[in-house]
Amino acid sequence: MPDVLVLVDHDGERVHKSTYELLAAARRLGDPAAVVVGAPGTAARLKESLARQGATSVYAAESAEAGEFLVTPAVDALELAVREAPPAAVLVSATTDGREVAARLAARLDSGLLIDAVDLDSSGVVTQIVFGGSYTVRSQVTHGVPVITVRPGAFEPEEHPGEVAERALTLPATDPAASARITARRAAPAGDRPGLTEAAVVVSGGRGVGAADGFKVVEELADALGGAVGASRAAVDAGYYPHQFQVGQTGKSVSPQLYIALGISGAIQHLAGMQTSKTIVAVNKDPEAPILDLADYGVVGDLFAVAPQLTQEVAARRAVG
Incomplete structure:
Protein backbone atom coordinates (compact mmCIF):
# COMPACT_ATOMS: atom_id res chain seq x y z
CA MET A 1 0.00 0.00 0.00
CA PRO A 2 1.21 3.57 -0.63
CA ASP A 3 2.47 5.72 2.21
CA VAL A 4 0.32 8.47 3.69
CA LEU A 5 2.49 11.21 5.20
CA VAL A 6 1.48 12.53 8.62
CA LEU A 7 3.11 15.63 10.09
CA VAL A 8 3.82 14.90 13.77
CA ASP A 9 2.72 17.55 16.24
CA HIS A 10 4.90 17.30 19.35
CA ASP A 11 6.64 19.26 22.11
CA GLY A 12 10.00 17.52 21.70
CA GLU A 13 9.21 14.86 24.30
CA ARG A 14 5.59 13.92 23.75
CA VAL A 15 3.42 13.34 20.69
CA HIS A 16 0.18 15.29 20.79
CA LYS A 17 -3.11 13.40 20.58
CA SER A 18 -4.03 15.09 17.30
CA THR A 19 -1.18 13.19 15.62
CA TYR A 20 -2.57 9.85 16.78
CA GLU A 21 -5.88 10.87 15.24
CA LEU A 22 -4.11 11.61 11.95
CA LEU A 23 -2.48 8.17 12.01
CA ALA A 24 -5.91 6.57 12.41
CA ALA A 25 -7.23 8.63 9.48
CA ALA A 26 -4.16 7.78 7.36
CA ARG A 27 -4.79 4.04 7.67
CA ARG A 28 -7.93 4.49 5.57
CA LEU A 29 -5.74 5.47 2.63
CA GLY A 30 -2.53 3.49 3.06
CA ASP A 31 0.44 2.98 5.36
CA PRO A 32 0.91 5.87 7.83
CA ALA A 33 4.36 7.45 7.58
CA ALA A 34 5.11 9.92 10.36
CA VAL A 35 7.26 12.96 9.60
CA VAL A 36 9.06 14.28 12.70
CA VAL A 37 10.62 17.74 12.45
CA GLY A 38 12.85 18.84 15.30
CA ALA A 39 16.26 18.90 16.91
CA PRO A 40 18.58 15.89 16.55
CA GLY A 41 17.31 12.94 18.62
CA THR A 42 13.64 13.95 18.55
CA ALA A 43 12.49 11.15 16.25
CA ALA A 44 14.24 8.51 18.37
CA ARG A 45 12.33 9.68 21.45
CA LEU A 46 8.98 9.66 19.68
CA LYS A 47 9.35 6.57 17.48
CA GLU A 48 8.02 4.04 20.00
CA SER A 49 4.77 5.89 20.67
CA LEU A 50 4.26 6.51 16.94
CA ALA A 51 4.79 2.81 16.18
CA ARG A 52 2.27 1.87 18.87
CA GLN A 53 -0.33 4.05 17.16
CA GLY A 54 0.21 2.54 13.71
CA ALA A 55 3.06 4.39 12.01
CA THR A 56 4.85 1.99 9.68
CA SER A 57 7.74 4.36 9.07
CA VAL A 58 9.18 7.52 10.62
CA TYR A 59 10.90 10.23 8.63
CA ALA A 60 13.44 12.03 10.84
CA ALA A 61 13.80 15.60 9.56
CA GLU A 62 16.21 16.93 12.15
CA SER A 63 18.59 19.85 12.40
CA ALA A 64 19.89 22.19 15.07
CA GLU A 65 17.93 25.08 13.62
CA ALA A 66 14.63 23.24 12.99
CA GLY A 67 13.09 24.76 16.10
CA GLU A 68 14.32 28.27 15.37
CA PHE A 69 11.92 29.04 12.54
CA LEU A 70 8.15 29.02 12.17
CA VAL A 71 6.52 26.68 9.64
CA THR A 72 9.31 26.61 7.02
CA PRO A 73 11.22 23.53 8.32
CA ALA A 74 7.98 21.51 8.41
CA VAL A 75 7.13 22.52 4.84
CA ASP A 76 10.67 21.64 3.71
CA ALA A 77 10.48 18.24 5.40
CA LEU A 78 7.13 17.30 3.88
CA GLU A 79 8.24 18.44 0.44
CA LEU A 80 11.38 16.30 0.69
CA ALA A 81 9.33 13.26 1.75
CA VAL A 82 6.86 13.75 -1.10
CA ARG A 83 9.63 14.13 -3.67
CA GLU A 84 11.38 10.99 -2.36
CA ALA A 85 8.36 8.74 -2.75
CA PRO A 86 5.02 10.26 -3.83
CA PRO A 87 2.46 9.34 -1.14
CA ALA A 88 -1.27 8.76 -1.43
CA ALA A 89 -1.85 11.94 0.59
CA VAL A 90 -0.36 14.29 3.18
CA LEU A 91 -2.30 14.79 6.42
CA VAL A 92 -1.74 17.73 8.77
CA SER A 93 -3.65 18.73 11.89
CA ALA A 94 -5.93 21.73 11.29
CA THR A 95 -4.23 23.98 13.83
CA THR A 96 -3.09 27.54 13.14
CA ASP A 97 0.40 26.37 12.18
CA GLY A 98 -0.89 23.25 10.46
CA ARG A 99 -3.12 25.19 8.08
CA GLU A 100 -0.21 27.39 7.04
CA VAL A 101 2.10 24.40 6.57
CA ALA A 102 -0.50 22.67 4.40
CA ALA A 103 -1.18 25.74 2.28
CA ARG A 104 2.52 26.39 1.63
CA LEU A 105 3.15 22.72 0.82
CA ALA A 106 0.24 22.57 -1.63
CA ALA A 107 1.56 25.69 -3.37
CA ARG A 108 5.05 24.21 -3.67
CA LEU A 109 3.74 20.91 -5.01
CA ASP A 110 1.07 22.48 -7.23
CA SER A 111 -1.38 20.13 -5.52
CA GLY A 112 -4.97 20.33 -4.39
CA LEU A 113 -5.64 21.38 -0.79
CA LEU A 114 -8.61 20.39 1.39
CA ILE A 115 -8.93 22.04 4.79
CA ASP A 116 -10.68 21.22 8.06
CA ALA A 117 -11.75 17.67 7.16
CA VAL A 118 -14.07 15.95 9.63
CA ASP A 119 -14.17 12.61 7.81
CA LEU A 120 -12.24 10.73 5.14
CA ASP A 121 -13.05 7.57 3.24
CA SER A 122 -10.81 4.98 1.60
CA SER A 123 -11.19 6.58 -1.84
CA GLY A 124 -9.84 9.91 -0.62
CA VAL A 125 -13.19 11.70 -0.45
CA VAL A 126 -13.19 14.22 2.39
CA THR A 127 -16.15 15.55 4.37
CA GLN A 128 -15.92 19.22 5.35
CA ILE A 129 -18.05 21.72 7.26
CA VAL A 130 -17.93 24.98 5.28
CA PHE A 131 -19.22 28.57 5.25
CA GLY A 132 -19.19 28.91 9.00
CA GLY A 133 -20.92 25.58 9.53
CA SER A 134 -23.79 26.27 7.14
CA TYR A 135 -23.06 23.38 4.78
CA THR A 136 -21.55 19.90 4.80
CA VAL A 137 -19.73 19.02 1.58
CA ARG A 138 -17.78 16.09 0.19
CA SER A 139 -14.66 16.92 -1.82
CA GLN A 140 -11.77 15.15 -3.49
CA VAL A 141 -8.43 16.37 -4.82
CA THR A 142 -8.09 15.75 -8.55
CA HIS A 143 -4.65 17.29 -9.16
CA GLY A 144 -1.36 16.32 -7.59
CA VAL A 145 -0.78 14.78 -4.15
CA PRO A 146 -3.76 15.56 -1.90
CA VAL A 147 -2.84 17.82 1.03
CA ILE A 148 -5.49 17.59 3.75
CA THR A 149 -5.85 19.29 7.12
CA VAL A 150 -7.93 17.33 9.63
CA ARG A 151 -9.92 18.90 12.44
CA PRO A 152 -8.65 17.78 15.88
CA GLY A 153 -11.11 15.37 17.47
CA ALA A 154 -12.61 14.22 14.17
CA PHE A 155 -11.02 10.75 14.44
CA GLU A 156 -10.47 8.44 17.39
CA PRO A 157 -6.88 7.26 17.98
CA GLU A 158 -6.51 3.50 17.53
CA GLU A 159 -3.57 1.47 18.82
CA HIS A 160 -2.12 -0.51 15.95
CA PRO A 161 1.35 -1.63 17.03
CA GLY A 162 3.86 -2.94 14.54
CA GLU A 163 7.38 -2.64 13.21
CA VAL A 164 8.51 0.81 12.20
CA ALA A 165 11.32 1.79 9.82
CA GLU A 166 13.24 5.03 10.32
CA ARG A 167 14.31 7.16 7.39
CA ALA A 168 16.43 10.31 7.48
CA LEU A 169 15.63 13.53 5.64
CA THR A 170 18.31 16.18 5.27
CA LEU A 171 16.71 19.55 5.82
CA PRO A 172 18.06 22.42 3.72
CA ALA A 173 19.41 25.51 5.45
CA THR A 174 16.58 27.92 6.15
CA ASP A 175 16.87 31.34 4.54
CA PRO A 176 16.46 33.87 7.40
CA ALA A 177 15.43 36.56 4.94
CA ALA A 178 12.49 34.50 3.70
CA SER A 179 11.36 32.86 6.95
CA ALA A 180 10.10 33.99 10.32
CA ARG A 181 12.69 33.32 13.01
CA ILE A 182 11.65 32.64 16.61
CA THR A 183 13.51 35.18 18.76
CA ALA A 184 12.05 34.31 22.16
CA ARG A 185 9.77 31.80 23.83
CA ARG A 186 7.44 32.34 26.75
CA ALA A 187 5.81 29.41 28.48
CA ALA A 188 2.02 29.62 28.68
CA PRO A 189 0.55 29.11 32.16
CA ALA A 190 0.16 25.36 32.64
CA GLY A 191 -2.60 23.69 34.58
CA ASP A 192 -3.98 20.25 35.29
CA ARG A 193 -6.66 20.42 32.60
CA PRO A 194 -6.21 18.72 29.22
CA GLY A 195 -5.50 20.82 26.14
CA LEU A 196 -8.57 22.35 24.53
CA THR A 197 -8.23 20.55 21.19
CA GLU A 198 -7.28 17.23 22.82
CA ALA A 199 -9.92 17.04 25.56
CA ALA A 200 -12.72 14.47 25.45
Whole structure:
Protein backbone atom coordinates (compact mmCIF):
# COMPACT_ATOMS: atom_id res chain seq x y z
CA MET A 1 0.00 0.00 0.00
CA PRO A 2 1.21 3.57 -0.63
CA ASP A 3 2.47 5.72 2.21
CA VAL A 4 0.32 8.47 3.69
CA LEU A 5 2.49 11.21 5.20
CA VAL A 6 1.48 12.53 8.62
CA LEU A 7 3.11 15.63 10.09
CA VAL A 8 3.82 14.90 13.77
CA ASP A 9 2.72 17.55 16.24
CA HIS A 10 4.90 17.30 19.35
CA ASP A 11 6.64 19.26 22.11
CA GLY A 12 10.00 17.52 21.70
CA GLU A 13 9.21 14.86 24.30
CA ARG A 14 5.59 13.92 23.75
CA VAL A 15 3.42 13.34 20.69
CA HIS A 16 0.18 15.29 20.79
CA LYS A 17 -3.11 13.40 20.58
CA SER A 18 -4.03 15.09 17.30
CA THR A 19 -1.18 13.19 15.62
CA TYR A 20 -2.57 9.85 16.78
CA GLU A 21 -5.88 10.87 15.24
CA LEU A 22 -4.11 11.61 11.95
CA LEU A 23 -2.48 8.17 12.01
CA ALA A 24 -5.91 6.57 12.41
CA ALA A 25 -7.23 8.63 9.48
CA ALA A 26 -4.16 7.78 7.36
CA ARG A 27 -4.79 4.04 7.67
CA ARG A 28 -7.93 4.49 5.57
CA LEU A 29 -5.74 5.47 2.63
CA GLY A 30 -2.53 3.49 3.06
CA ASP A 31 0.44 2.98 5.36
CA PRO A 32 0.91 5.87 7.83
CA ALA A 33 4.36 7.45 7.58
CA ALA A 34 5.11 9.92 10.36
CA VAL A 35 7.26 12.96 9.60
CA VAL A 36 9.06 14.28 12.70
CA VAL A 37 10.62 17.74 12.45
CA GLY A 38 12.85 18.84 15.30
CA ALA A 39 16.26 18.90 16.91
CA PRO A 40 18.58 15.89 16.55
CA GLY A 41 17.31 12.94 18.62
CA THR A 42 13.64 13.95 18.55
CA ALA A 43 12.49 11.15 16.25
CA ALA A 44 14.24 8.51 18.37
CA ARG A 45 12.33 9.68 21.45
CA LEU A 46 8.98 9.66 19.68
CA LYS A 47 9.35 6.57 17.48
CA GLU A 48 8.02 4.04 20.00
CA SER A 49 4.77 5.89 20.67
CA LEU A 50 4.26 6.51 16.94
CA ALA A 51 4.79 2.81 16.18
CA ARG A 52 2.27 1.87 18.87
CA GLN A 53 -0.33 4.05 17.16
CA GLY A 54 0.21 2.54 13.71
CA ALA A 55 3.06 4.39 12.01
CA THR A 56 4.85 1.99 9.68
CA SER A 57 7.74 4.36 9.07
CA VAL A 58 9.18 7.52 10.62
CA TYR A 59 10.90 10.23 8.63
CA ALA A 60 13.44 12.03 10.84
CA ALA A 61 13.80 15.60 9.56
CA GLU A 62 16.21 16.93 12.15
CA SER A 63 18.59 19.85 12.40
CA ALA A 64 19.89 22.19 15.07
CA GLU A 65 17.93 25.08 13.62
CA ALA A 66 14.63 23.24 12.99
CA GLY A 67 13.09 24.76 16.10
CA GLU A 68 14.32 28.27 15.37
CA PHE A 69 11.92 29.04 12.54
CA LEU A 70 8.15 29.02 12.17
CA VAL A 71 6.52 26.68 9.64
CA THR A 72 9.31 26.61 7.02
CA PRO A 73 11.22 23.53 8.32
CA ALA A 74 7.98 21.51 8.41
CA VAL A 75 7.13 22.52 4.84
CA ASP A 76 10.67 21.64 3.71
CA ALA A 77 10.48 18.24 5.40
CA LEU A 78 7.13 17.30 3.88
CA GLU A 79 8.24 18.44 0.44
CA LEU A 80 11.38 16.30 0.69
CA ALA A 81 9.33 13.26 1.75
CA VAL A 82 6.86 13.75 -1.10
CA ARG A 83 9.63 14.13 -3.67
CA GLU A 84 11.38 10.99 -2.36
CA ALA A 85 8.36 8.74 -2.75
CA PRO A 86 5.02 10.26 -3.83
CA PRO A 87 2.46 9.34 -1.14
CA ALA A 88 -1.27 8.76 -1.43
CA ALA A 89 -1.85 11.94 0.59
CA VAL A 90 -0.36 14.29 3.18
CA LEU A 91 -2.30 14.79 6.42
CA VAL A 92 -1.74 17.73 8.77
CA SER A 93 -3.65 18.73 11.89
CA ALA A 94 -5.93 21.73 11.29
CA THR A 95 -4.23 23.98 13.83
CA THR A 96 -3.09 27.54 13.14
CA ASP A 97 0.40 26.37 12.18
CA GLY A 98 -0.89 23.25 10.46
CA ARG A 99 -3.12 25.19 8.08
CA GLU A 100 -0.21 27.39 7.04
CA VAL A 101 2.10 24.40 6.57
CA ALA A 102 -0.50 22.67 4.40
CA ALA A 103 -1.18 25.74 2.28
CA ARG A 104 2.52 26.39 1.63
CA LEU A 105 3.15 22.72 0.82
CA ALA A 106 0.24 22.57 -1.63
CA ALA A 107 1.56 25.69 -3.37
CA ARG A 108 5.05 24.21 -3.67
CA LEU A 109 3.74 20.91 -5.01
CA ASP A 110 1.07 22.48 -7.23
CA SER A 111 -1.38 20.13 -5.52
CA GLY A 112 -4.97 20.33 -4.39
CA LEU A 113 -5.64 21.38 -0.79
CA LEU A 114 -8.61 20.39 1.39
CA ILE A 115 -8.93 22.04 4.79
CA ASP A 116 -10.68 21.22 8.06
CA ALA A 117 -11.75 17.67 7.16
CA VAL A 118 -14.07 15.95 9.63
CA ASP A 119 -14.17 12.61 7.81
CA LEU A 120 -12.24 10.73 5.14
CA ASP A 121 -13.05 7.57 3.24
CA SER A 122 -10.81 4.98 1.60
CA SER A 123 -11.19 6.58 -1.84
CA GLY A 124 -9.84 9.91 -0.62
CA VAL A 125 -13.19 11.70 -0.45
CA VAL A 126 -13.19 14.22 2.39
CA THR A 127 -16.15 15.55 4.37
CA GLN A 128 -15.92 19.22 5.35
CA ILE A 129 -18.05 21.72 7.26
CA VAL A 130 -17.93 24.98 5.28
CA PHE A 131 -19.22 28.57 5.25
CA GLY A 132 -19.19 28.91 9.00
CA GLY A 133 -20.92 25.58 9.53
CA SER A 134 -23.79 26.27 7.14
CA TYR A 135 -23.06 23.38 4.78
CA THR A 136 -21.55 19.90 4.80
CA VAL A 137 -19.73 19.02 1.58
CA ARG A 138 -17.78 16.09 0.19
CA SER A 139 -14.66 16.92 -1.82
CA GLN A 140 -11.77 15.15 -3.49
CA VAL A 141 -8.43 16.37 -4.82
CA THR A 142 -8.09 15.75 -8.55
CA HIS A 143 -4.65 17.29 -9.16
CA GLY A 144 -1.36 16.32 -7.59
CA VAL A 145 -0.78 14.78 -4.15
CA PRO A 146 -3.76 15.56 -1.90
CA VAL A 147 -2.84 17.82 1.03
CA ILE A 148 -5.49 17.59 3.75
CA THR A 149 -5.85 19.29 7.12
CA VAL A 150 -7.93 17.33 9.63
CA ARG A 151 -9.92 18.90 12.44
CA PRO A 152 -8.65 17.78 15.88
CA GLY A 153 -11.11 15.37 17.47
CA ALA A 154 -12.61 14.22 14.17
CA PHE A 155 -11.02 10.75 14.44
CA GLU A 156 -10.47 8.44 17.39
CA PRO A 157 -6.88 7.26 17.98
CA GLU A 158 -6.51 3.50 17.53
CA GLU A 159 -3.57 1.47 18.82
CA HIS A 160 -2.12 -0.51 15.95
CA PRO A 161 1.35 -1.63 17.03
CA GLY A 162 3.86 -2.94 14.54
CA GLU A 163 7.38 -2.64 13.21
CA VAL A 164 8.51 0.81 12.20
CA ALA A 165 11.32 1.79 9.82
CA GLU A 166 13.24 5.03 10.32
CA ARG A 167 14.31 7.16 7.39
CA ALA A 168 16.43 10.31 7.48
CA LEU A 169 15.63 13.53 5.64
CA THR A 170 18.31 16.18 5.27
CA LEU A 171 16.71 19.55 5.82
CA PRO A 172 18.06 22.42 3.72
CA ALA A 173 19.41 25.51 5.45
CA THR A 174 16.58 27.92 6.15
CA ASP A 175 16.87 31.34 4.54
CA PRO A 176 16.46 33.87 7.40
CA ALA A 177 15.43 36.56 4.94
CA ALA A 178 12.49 34.50 3.70
CA SER A 179 11.36 32.86 6.95
CA ALA A 180 10.10 33.99 10.32
CA ARG A 181 12.69 33.32 13.01
CA ILE A 182 11.65 32.64 16.61
CA THR A 183 13.51 35.18 18.76
CA ALA A 184 12.05 34.31 22.16
CA ARG A 185 9.77 31.80 23.83
CA ARG A 186 7.44 32.34 26.75
CA ALA A 187 5.81 29.41 28.48
CA ALA A 188 2.02 29.62 28.68
CA PRO A 189 0.55 29.11 32.16
CA ALA A 190 0.16 25.36 32.64
CA GLY A 191 -2.60 23.69 34.58
CA ASP A 192 -3.98 20.25 35.29
CA ARG A 193 -6.66 20.42 32.60
CA PRO A 194 -6.21 18.72 29.22
CA GLY A 195 -5.50 20.82 26.14
CA LEU A 196 -8.57 22.35 24.53
CA THR A 197 -8.23 20.55 21.19
CA GLU A 198 -7.28 17.23 22.82
CA ALA A 199 -9.92 17.04 25.56
CA ALA A 200 -12.72 14.47 25.45
CA VAL A 201 -14.92 16.94 27.36
CA VAL A 202 -15.07 20.71 26.84
CA VAL A 203 -17.13 23.10 28.97
CA SER A 204 -17.42 26.58 27.46
CA GLY A 205 -18.79 29.83 28.82
CA GLY A 206 -20.22 32.76 26.90
CA ARG A 207 -21.51 36.25 27.40
CA GLY A 208 -24.16 34.88 29.75
CA VAL A 209 -21.47 34.13 32.34
CA GLY A 210 -21.55 37.87 32.99
CA ALA A 211 -18.03 38.51 34.29
CA ALA A 212 -14.59 37.00 34.68
CA ASP A 213 -15.52 35.80 38.16
CA GLY A 214 -18.51 34.00 36.68
CA PHE A 215 -16.19 31.58 34.87
CA LYS A 216 -15.62 29.85 38.19
CA VAL A 217 -18.78 27.78 37.62
CA VAL A 218 -17.50 26.84 34.16
CA GLU A 219 -14.13 25.75 35.55
CA GLU A 220 -15.70 23.77 38.41
CA LEU A 221 -17.89 21.79 36.02
CA ALA A 222 -14.97 21.17 33.66
CA ASP A 223 -12.81 19.95 36.56
CA ALA A 224 -15.57 17.63 37.81
CA LEU A 225 -15.75 16.06 34.34
CA GLY A 226 -11.99 16.01 33.80
CA GLY A 227 -12.40 18.33 30.83
CA ALA A 228 -11.05 21.52 29.31
CA VAL A 229 -12.45 25.04 29.55
CA GLY A 230 -13.45 27.02 26.46
CA ALA A 231 -14.99 30.41 25.81
CA SER A 232 -17.01 32.13 23.12
CA ARG A 233 -15.65 35.12 21.26
CA ALA A 234 -18.09 37.40 23.10
CA ALA A 235 -16.70 36.23 26.44
CA VAL A 236 -13.11 36.63 25.26
CA ASP A 237 -13.72 40.10 23.79
CA ALA A 238 -15.35 41.16 27.05
CA GLY A 239 -12.22 40.11 28.96
CA TYR A 240 -13.91 37.28 30.84
CA TYR A 241 -11.36 34.65 29.77
CA PRO A 242 -7.99 34.51 27.92
CA HIS A 243 -8.02 34.51 24.13
CA GLN A 244 -6.19 31.17 23.77
CA PHE A 245 -9.33 29.41 25.04
CA GLN A 246 -11.66 30.80 22.37
CA VAL A 247 -13.71 28.23 20.48
CA GLY A 248 -15.11 29.19 17.09
CA GLN A 249 -14.37 30.21 13.55
CA THR A 250 -11.70 32.71 14.64
CA GLY A 251 -10.55 30.58 17.56
CA LYS A 252 -9.98 26.85 17.96
CA SER A 253 -12.04 24.10 16.41
CA VAL A 254 -12.90 21.25 18.76
CA SER A 255 -14.72 17.97 18.37
CA PRO A 256 -14.89 16.35 21.82
CA GLN A 257 -17.10 13.50 22.95
CA LEU A 258 -19.05 15.97 25.11
CA TYR A 259 -19.40 19.74 24.65
CA ILE A 260 -21.28 21.78 27.28
CA ALA A 261 -22.17 25.38 26.42
CA LEU A 262 -23.06 27.64 29.34
CA GLY A 263 -24.56 31.01 28.54
CA ILE A 264 -23.64 30.83 24.84
CA SER A 265 -26.33 32.00 22.42
CA GLY A 266 -24.85 30.14 19.45
CA ALA A 267 -23.66 32.64 16.87
CA ILE A 268 -22.74 30.84 13.66
CA GLN A 269 -19.06 31.69 14.19
CA HIS A 270 -19.09 29.76 17.47
CA LEU A 271 -21.05 26.83 16.05
CA ALA A 272 -18.47 26.48 13.27
CA GLY A 273 -15.85 25.59 15.86
CA MET A 274 -17.76 22.98 17.87
CA GLN A 275 -20.73 21.59 15.97
CA THR A 276 -18.96 18.31 15.15
CA SER A 277 -18.83 17.46 18.86
CA LYS A 278 -20.32 14.02 19.47
CA THR A 279 -22.80 15.17 22.16
CA ILE A 280 -23.77 18.80 22.79
CA VAL A 281 -25.44 20.09 25.94
CA ALA A 282 -26.54 23.73 26.12
CA VAL A 283 -27.76 25.76 29.08
CA ASN A 284 -29.33 29.13 28.26
CA LYS A 285 -32.11 31.17 29.81
CA ASP A 286 -33.29 32.30 26.35
CA PRO A 287 -35.56 29.61 24.84
CA GLU A 288 -34.90 31.10 21.39
CA ALA A 289 -31.10 30.81 21.59
CA PRO A 290 -29.85 29.26 18.30
CA ILE A 291 -27.58 26.82 20.12
CA LEU A 292 -30.60 25.02 21.52
CA ASP A 293 -31.53 23.97 17.97
CA LEU A 294 -28.14 22.30 17.57
CA ALA A 295 -27.87 20.78 21.05
CA ASP A 296 -28.63 17.13 21.73
CA TYR A 297 -29.80 18.21 25.18
CA GLY A 298 -30.97 21.75 25.94
CA VAL A 299 -31.77 23.26 29.32
CA VAL A 300 -33.67 26.56 29.46
CA GLY A 301 -32.58 28.08 32.74
CA ASP A 302 -30.07 30.11 34.70
CA LEU A 303 -26.61 28.64 34.23
CA PHE A 304 -25.67 29.70 37.77
CA ALA A 305 -28.45 27.46 39.08
CA VAL A 306 -28.02 24.57 36.62
CA ALA A 307 -24.23 24.23 36.37
CA PRO A 308 -23.52 23.95 40.14
CA GLN A 309 -26.20 21.24 40.46
CA LEU A 310 -24.64 19.35 37.57
CA THR A 311 -21.18 19.71 39.13
CA GLN A 312 -22.45 18.37 42.45
CA GLU A 313 -24.20 15.43 40.79
CA VAL A 314 -21.09 14.50 38.77
CA ALA A 315 -18.91 14.72 41.90
CA ALA A 316 -21.36 12.60 43.87
CA ARG A 317 -21.49 9.88 41.23
CA ARG A 318 -17.71 9.79 40.95
CA ALA A 319 -17.42 9.46 44.71
CA VAL A 320 -19.49 6.27 44.71
CA GLY A 321 -18.28 4.82 41.44
